[in-house]
Every structure is written in structure tokens, then in C-alpha cells.
Amino acid sequence: MSVTLAGYKKPNTEGSVLQFKKQYENFIGGEWVPPADGEYFDNPSPVDGKIFTRIPRSKKEDIELAVKKAHAVKERWGNTPAAKRSRMLLKIADVLDKNRELLALSETWDNGKPIRESLAADLPLASDHFRYFAGVIRAEEGSMSEIDANTLAMHVKEPIGVVGQIIPWNFPLLMAAWKMAPALAAGNCVILKPAEQTPVTVLLFAELIADILPPGVLNIVNGFGPEAGQALATCPDIGKIAFTGETTTGRLIMQFASENIKPVTLELGGKSPNIFTESVLAKKDSFFDKAVEGFTMFALNQGEVCTCPSRALIQESIYDEFMEKAIERVRKIKLGDPLDPTTMMGAQASEDQFQKILSYFDIGKKEGAKVLFGGEVFENKEYPGGFYVQPTIFEGNNKMRIFQEEIFGPVVSVTTYKDEKELLEIANDSLYGLGAGLWTRDTHQAYQIARKIEAGRVWVNCYHNYPAHAAFGGYKQSGIGRENHKMMLDHYRQTKNILISYDQNPTGLF
Amino acid sequence: MERVPRVLVTEEAQKVIDQLRGEHGELMFHQSGGCCDGSSPMCFRQGEFRIGLSDVLLGEVHGCPFYMSRSQFAYWEHTQLTVDITKGRGASFSLEIPLGIRFLIRSRPFTSEEKKALTPIESVS
Incomplete structure (x- = not known):
């Protein structure tokens, strides 16, 4: 065994x-x-x-x-x-x-x-x-x-x-x-x-x-x-x-x-916004629990995902209560031995990547973002030579560099918005447009906001699912073309058109 | 008035630049963005990466021009950059990768005093 x-x-x-x-x-x-x-x-x-x-x-x-x-x-x-x-x-x-x-x-x-x-x-x-x-x-x-x-x-x-x-x-x-x-x-x-x-x-x-x-x-x-x-x-x-x-x-x-x-x-790559609307908190039910888990998805794969939900946009009216629950959930992320099946977050992929994340902790703090959780190296006693960081939550504004660059680490930058207009301004104020998350109980909002977000993949009431049957790819500087889905085959093929006449008679042109 | 530089370089990084220049000739930097090795500065042979109207020149580091795309600069212009190195194996086509090290950017926001005396950026024509 x-x-x-x-x-x-x-x-x-x-x-x-x-x-x-x-x-x-x-x-x-x-x-x-x-x-x-x-x-x-x-x-x-x-x-x-x-x-x-x-x-x-x-x-x-x-x-x-x-x-x-x-x-x-x-x-x-x-x-x-x-x-x-x-x-x-x-x-x-x-x-x-x-x-x-x-x-x-x-x-x-x-x-x-x-x-x-x-x-x-x-x-x-x-x-x-x-x-x-x-x-x-x-x-x-x-x-x-x-x-x-x-x-x-x-x-x-x-x-x-x-x-x-x-x-x-x-x-x-x-x-x-x-x-x-x-x-x-x-x-x-x-x-x-x-x-x-x-x-x-x-x-x-x-x-x-x-x-x-x-x-x-x-x-x-x-x-x-x-x-x-x-x-x-x-x-x-x-x-x-x-x-x-x-x-x-x-x-x-x-x-x-x-x-x-x-x-x-x-x-x-991208700098994907994960958007939480006030209806999320209308009830303290399993959907609310799912949304809080959705926030925590920034830590999946140590944040080394092109669609890492690395910006969280939370409606002002629910901010305090939502963040209290979110921080509580992030605190439960288990770090440790990557070979232990109960470990949730392992090592960053390489030393330079690790150093880059630390450089973002540094600029985030220098720009005045508030560290709500983490913000430091994680000392993994079992592997002192490995590259581990704590899951980290910054609070700041969308003009800060930690809101604009893909850190590619377990780092989420959180900010608030008042209404749908401001939500879209912040969500689309990015060079990139790969992914986005939208959490709402309002079906009209779910469709209308999803359509207005400039991103190739908008997860509504879910995040980080990657079924082969769903197209994946970016708007803006996030790239060209798609992956997944059968449409992908056309990125690897030419179209041959064979134009056949079944008419026995000459055209009469010459 | 003395101008405040937008981009600096550490001594360790200068040594690496010298080593690479010895091997490849004149060099240039372009600041990347996005996934994986995004946010890292890329070092190429001078002229290998095609600079265009969409780029700005922030200054020189140890004799190498340092460029960034104009759209990215809009989000970075309030910070001073320092080209440093770290151990590690980055991906991308940057020339230092076979050496087992990677150029890395460290940053700090300019003070309001410094903002009055910043080196002007140059457009690429």
C-alpha cells in the first residue's frame, strides 16, 4: 500500500x-x-x-x-x-x-x-x-x-x-x-x-x-x-x-x-475579479456557505492559477459580516506536508516564484494596503528548504499594484463597491479579462452583470470548475483563442473548401 | 533639479547583466505582465524583442534600455522599480534562465516630493 x-x-x-x-x-x-x-x-x-x-x-x-x-x-x-x-x-x-x-x-x-x-x-x-x-x-x-x-x-x-x-x-x-x-x-x-x-x-x-x-x-x-x-x-x-x-x-x-x-x-493570464453581491447574505444557508468557500478559492493550487480569483469585490452593505466569515474560512486552510492527503495548500512551484510573491507582500504593504490575514512566509518545519507562503488577504483599492498584477500566489486583494455601476467599473478596470466570479441570488443580475464583465469565462455561483465541455480563454491582454470545448479543434485545423459544379454546360464567359 | 530615476538595478543584477552581455552582446529589458512568469522583467538581445508605439522607455539599467507597455505603465507609474536577481528557474525566453537565476522586480511607491522630479518617460517612435 x-x-x-x-x-x-x-x-x-x-x-x-x-x-x-x-x-x-x-x-x-x-x-x-x-x-x-x-x-x-x-x-x-x-x-x-x-x-x-x-x-x-x-x-x-x-x-x-x-x-x-x-x-x-x-x-x-x-x-x-x-x-x-x-x-x-x-x-x-x-x-x-x-x-x-x-x-x-x-x-x-x-x-x-x-x-x-x-x-x-x-x-x-x-x-x-x-x-x-x-x-x-x-x-x-x-x-x-x-x-x-x-x-x-x-x-x-x-x-x-x-x-x-x-x-x-x-x-x-x-x-x-x-x-x-x-x-x-x-x-x-x-x-x-x-x-x-x-x-x-x-x-x-x-x-x-x-x-x-x-x-x-x-x-x-x-x-x-x-x-x-x-x-x-x-x-x-x-x-x-x-x-x-x-x-x-x-x-x-x-x-x-x-x-x-x-x-x-x-x-x-488574468487578474480575475470574484464579485459578491448583497443578496449572498440574504440568508445564512448552504448557498451562503458556498459563496464563502468561493472566496477562499484564491488559495487553490497556492494561487498559481491563471484564473485565480485574486481580486474580491464585495458589496459595501455586506462587507463587514461577509469578511468576518471569509477570514474565518481562510484561517481553516490547512498548510503542511504536500504529501499528506489532508493538506490544502502546498509549496509554491519554484524559488523565484516564491521570491516574487514576497516582493508583492512588500509593495502591497508599502502602498498602504491593509493585511487582513497572512502576508508572511509559512515556515514548514518538515521542509525548511521548501517554498511556502501563508494564504494572504489584502484590503485596499483597485489602483494598487496588488490589484492589477497577477501575483500567482495565494493572495487575494479585497475592495468594496456601492452599486452595479461601480461593480462593473472596478471589475473591468484591468488589463486582463480571463476569468471572473459572480455570486448572487438574483437571476436577472446573474445574466446581466455576467454579460457586461469583460472576461472569457464568468463563473456564476461557482468558481474554479474546468469541465472539458466549457470554452476557456481570455479577452483583452489575456490572450487569443480558446482552450477546451470542441471549438478548440478548429485552432488545430485548416478548412478545406471544395467547390463542385454538377453542371455539364460551359459558363459562356469565353 | 536632479531627476528621480524610475528604474534602478542592484549590484548583483549588474554582475549578471555583465555576464550576459559578454555572452550575447547588447541587451534590453521588457517588463512582462500576466500569468506564470508575468511581473518579471524579460532580458533579451538588443533588438530581438520588437518594441512598438504601445511601449514606453522608463530609463536605462546598467546600459540596457528598460521598456514596458504603455497600458501597463499606467498602473505602475507611481512606483520605482529595482531590477534584482533571485535564485530559481523561471520559464519564459529571458536570457538569464539557463544560469539558474531570475531577474526580479522590487518596487516602492514614489514620495510626493519625488513625483515632482521624475525622469520623463520616452515614447518609442
Whole structure:
């Protein structure tokens, strides 16, 4: 039994379900290939700050090899019947489910998130993503229109061919699944570059599914952004590039794509408002309890979520009473050993991320925001070398930098509004528009306010649900394109129009 | 009147800039925003990142121009920035990442006295 009452055993210890290799390679053309110039980098765990494996430091040559292998197989893969591709995706989903504990433990060790979350969210959502796209491609169709009695327009979807995907470090395997599943379902070959902070789990995943996909269909090349990432983004033989990250790199990727006239999809984060209207407090029932829990969602995944509800907008008339309950709930967040299944918040993903959060504690205080809770490092006695912070509530105003920048930590900045007009002014006073939460008992308000919030996803009376069947993506500087939902397939395909005449007679023009 | 700089750089960061300049040539910074490594300053080879009319030049750090998008500057202009470094492995295409360190911004609000004497920003033309 790999789990005890005290939690999961640490990887690489006796009896642990997970024994990491000392070194991993790139997954190219169905084989494990060392980087061309033989360089590797150390991969530490943010749980204890210690190095536990080595990862290839790949460069342009490695990316080019992967692109070559992908091109060699793209036609065969693109012409594989949807039924067959679908079956392979279903098999991948089954492998994910079967190895849920192993992969969840790896994700926790590499990223720092609590095992409770990787078991309950990252893994089941990843396998469901493969199943969703496996299902969608069996049911969808192209279209045909009769232009006139003798002319027919057919619209057939064709894969782009070979696509590049650069994924983030907050949900390493799940974000890989979000990008891989639709691309593979649509018939593309993939070159995936994992984040250099969290490269391991997707490599374990590749080990497990290596025999399911034909060699060359999925290629994973590791390395640093300025070396491997940039080589992928600038490669002229990539038909499309998808990226999740921040705005400057997003712009740079668009710039590179413009040089080769390639499409891009970008998910660049947000500063999502979580809005609590006065009707929430009309009754002290289970819905009220749900709303207070909704406030606390800023601590999910240590706040390292692009849609972290990092701004809470609370109607003035209920502020004091609501905040009293909210602080009470935040106080109950259990910090501790990420391997303990009762721990709710684990380590921040890396040392620089940890330092960045501390720099925001600093500027928040200097700008005069009031710390209502936390605001300090969390000393994790079990792991003195790990990167832990306390869940933190600031009270201030929307012009402060802690209200405008994505801290990517368990930090919420709270402010009040008087009425709907002010609610919308504050909610939309942001460079970003990825997510928003709206809590109300008034159905008219629920729809009307949701429509006026400039964001791609508005959660009404819920937060942080990510079903594969719901489109996810940003307005404003939060990016271009969507993820999830069958519409995602069109980000990975071309539309072929075949215009057919059934008229035997010449047009008479010449 | 002596102008108050909008962006400073620590000695440790200067050493890293020197090291990177030795390896890559002239450098530039662009302040990022958004998810993951957002809020971190990005260091590129001079001219590699295309600066446009949407950007402003805040000043120079150790001989490198430091830019930010104009829309982001509207929310940052009341604070003085200091480019520092920390250990760690950031993502993004910033040049220092292979060194196992990351540029980091530390900030403080300008005093009302300082606000009267700030270095003017330059538009990019």
C-alpha cells in the first residue's frame, strides 16, 4: 500500500509508489533520445528544495530532430480514421486513470501542489480531457451547402500538420493534456516543450503511453525557454504555435509567428475579479456557505492559477459580516506536508516564484494596503528548504499594484463597491479579462452583470470548475483563442473548401 | 533639479547583466505582465524583442534600455522599480534562465516630493 495515514511516501524512498530515474531524456520519434550536445539541468522539488533528477537541456538541433520525425509521420497520422485516433485517446485516458496515484505523486513532488489536489483535480481532469476529444471527433461532421441547383460547397476540416506547444508549470500534466488532446484528436503531430520548472510528470506520462501512439506523433523536447522554447517558436516548419504564459513572451511568440505567417493561440493570464453581491447574505444557508468557500478559492493550487480569483469585490452593505466569515474560512486552510492527503495548500512551484510573491507582500504593504490575514512566509518545519507562503488577504483599492498584477500566489486583494455601476467599473478596470466570479441570488443580475464583465469565462455561483465541455480563454491582454470545448479543434485545423459544379454546360464567359 | 530615476538595478543584477552581455552582446529589458512568469522583467538581445508605439522607455539599467507597455505603465507609474536577481528557474525566453537565476522586480511607491522630479518617460517612435 503506497498511502498510509500519514500520507504518501516520498518519491525515491523505500516503499514509495514512485521511483524517479536519475536522468530523463527527450521523447522523440517514439524513442528516448539524449540531447544532441549532451547537456542536462538539475530539477529540484519545491517541496524540499532538493534536486531529484536531471533533465535534457535541449537546443535547436533537438527541436529540429523532433520536427523532422513529426513531419515524417504527419500524413499517416492525419489520414488515420477518426475512430482509430479516438480509440488511442481513450486508451491514453485509461492509462492516466490506472496510474493516477503515481502521476499525482510526481506532480506534487515536481510542482509542490498538495496531493489532495493532484489526485482530485489534475489527474481526473486530464484523463477526461482525452475522453472528451475522443468523443467529439466521432460525432462531429464537416458541412455541405447547395450554392445553387448545380453547385455544391463542401467544407472539410484538415489538420495543420505539425504543431508546437509550450506549456506552463502550474498544472504541468493537465495543461499538457489541454494542449495535446485537441491537437492529436484533430490529426496533428505535436512537439511539446514542458516548463523547465516542472518537466517530469509529462515524461512519466510519455513512458506509460509510448506504445499507444505511432512513433513521431507526440514528441517531448525539454530545455530552457531562450534555447529550446525559442527554437520551437521560431521554427519555420511548425504549422502553429500554442503558448500559455505571460504577455512579453506572448508578444515575442506572435512576433516570431509573424515572420513565418503562422497562427498562434495564447493564454496569458488574468487578474480575475470574484464579485459578491448583497443578496449572498440574504440568508445564512448552504448557498451562503458556498459563496464563502468561493472566496477562499484564491488559495487553490497556492494561487498559481491563471484564473485565480485574486481580486474580491464585495458589496459595501455586506462587507463587514461577509469578511468576518471569509477570514474565518481562510484561517481553516490547512498548510503542511504536500504529501499528506489532508493538506490544502502546498509549496509554491519554484524559488523565484516564491521570491516574487514576497516582493508583492512588500509593495502591497508599502502602498498602504491593509493585511487582513497572512502576508508572511509559512515556515514548514518538515521542509525548511521548501517554498511556502501563508494564504494572504489584502484590503485596499483597485489602483494598487496588488490589484492589477497577477501575483500567482495565494493572495487575494479585497475592495468594496456601492452599486452595479461601480461593480462593473472596478471589475473591468484591468488589463486582463480571463476569468471572473459572480455570486448572487438574483437571476436577472446573474445574466446581466455576467454579460457586461469583460472576461472569457464568468463563473456564476461557482468558481474554479474546468469541465472539458466549457470554452476557456481570455479577452483583452489575456490572450487569443480558446482552450477546451470542441471549438478548440478548429485552432488545430485548416478548412478545406471544395467547390463542385454538377453542371455539364460551359459558363459562356469565353 | 536632479531627476528621480524610475528604474534602478542592484549590484548583483549588474554582475549578471555583465555576464550576459559578454555572452550575447547588447541587451534590453521588457517588463512582462500576466500569468506564470508575468511581473518579471524579460532580458533579451538588443533588438530581438520588437518594441512598438504601445511601449514606453522608463530609463536605462546598467546600459540596457528598460521598456514596458504603455497600458501597463499606467498602473505602475507611481512606483520605482529595482531590477534584482533571485535564485530559481523561471520559464519564459529571458536570457538569464539557463544560469539558474531570475531577474526580479522590487518596487516602492514614489514620495510626493519625488513625483515632482521624475525622469520623463520616452515614447518609442
